[in-house]
Amino acid sequence: MKKMIKVLISILAAFFMLQNTVSAQSDKVINNDEGVVIGFDDTFAPFGFKNDEGEYVGFDLELAAEVFNRMGVEYSFQPIDWSMKETExxxxxxxxxWNGYSITEEREKxxxxxxxxxxxxQVIIVPVDSEINSKADLAGKFLATQEQSASLEAILAEExxxxxxxxxxITYATFVEVFSDLNNGRVDAIVVDETMASYYLEQSGDAENYRMLDENFGEEEYAVGFRQSDVEFVEMFNTILKDMMDDGTFAEIKSNWFSEIEAE
Structure with a gap:
């Protein structure tokens, strides 16, 4: 019995140590004198992805580089499991x-x-010859999207x-897998970010094989997500981002990735 009590005490002590460690880390505040680590999904073109040369590229990554160069802050990019992004x-x-991260009520918490x-x-994409023309037509059909995504949140909000x-x-770790399911006919439709979908279909040369429905799952905005303790850093960040929008730098970077899409 005494041995069992000692074991339980040890387990409880380890548990509380772990809780304190997680709490301390979640209270961490970004220090301008230290480098920052930018978490992103390296399959989410054109915002952040690995190109054919194995380099990390994308609209958000180029934008991040400009922001932190202006702030004089060292930075690095870290691919993450998107389903674990808030935990990371x-x-x-x-x-x-920072990677096409949608503002939602749940995430704001x-x-x-x-x-x-x-x-x-958040748009619905179907094969061009599909008889599906509305959300109502998806009754009894199979639908896919990315797990832990704003797309999934938007779908589930419509009970x-x-x-x-x-x-x-049906959910997958990446939107690449989501598109694969549609390509292989395992699902009837998918719900994805319009910006990513347009870029993906344009680059793959398959745009003519698919179409977007007029109905969608709502409009949203992208922003960068920080820890709630990083208030001062975010204020400086917002100032730099606004400067880039005002001086035309933001528009220039955006045109590097979205000019073809916007012209359609």
Whole structure:
């Protein structure tokens, strides 16, 4: 019995030590004199992804480089499991989430958002020859999207729609896998970010094989997610971001990645 009590005490002590460590890390504040780690999904083109040369590139990564060069802050990019992004942030493994990160009410409870910098929609994509033309037509059909994404949150918010599907939305770790399911005919439709979808279909040369429905799951804004303790840093960050928008730098960077999409 005494041995069992000692074991229980040891377990409880270890548990509380772990809790204190996580709490201390979640209270971490960004120090301008130290480098920052930018967490991103390296499959989410054109915002952040690995190119054919194995380099990390993308609109958000180029934007981040300009922001932190102006701030005089060292930075590095860290690919993360998108489903664990808030955990990675609040345990101190990364200092921000920056990769087409949508502002939602649920996320605002756990992160501090920067000012928004781009607008987006959650769109429904189907094969061009599909008979699906509306959300109602998806009754009894299979739908896919990325796990722990704003797309999934938007779908689940419409309970009547979800209940009309053949099953719960099918989710994958990346949007590449989501598109693969649609390409292979395993699902009837997918819900994805419009900006990413347009770029993906344009680059793959398959744009003519798919179409977006007129109906969607709402408009949203992208922003950068920080720990809620990083208030002062985010204020400086927002100032630099606004300067870039005012002096035309933001528009110039954006045109490097979205000019073809916007012209469609």
């Amino acid at each position: 942030l609040n345990t101190g493994n990364i200092d921000m989430i 756990v992160v501090l958002f920067s000012d928004p910098y781009i607008e987006n929609r 009547d729609f979800v209940s009309s599907l053949a099953d719960e939305p």
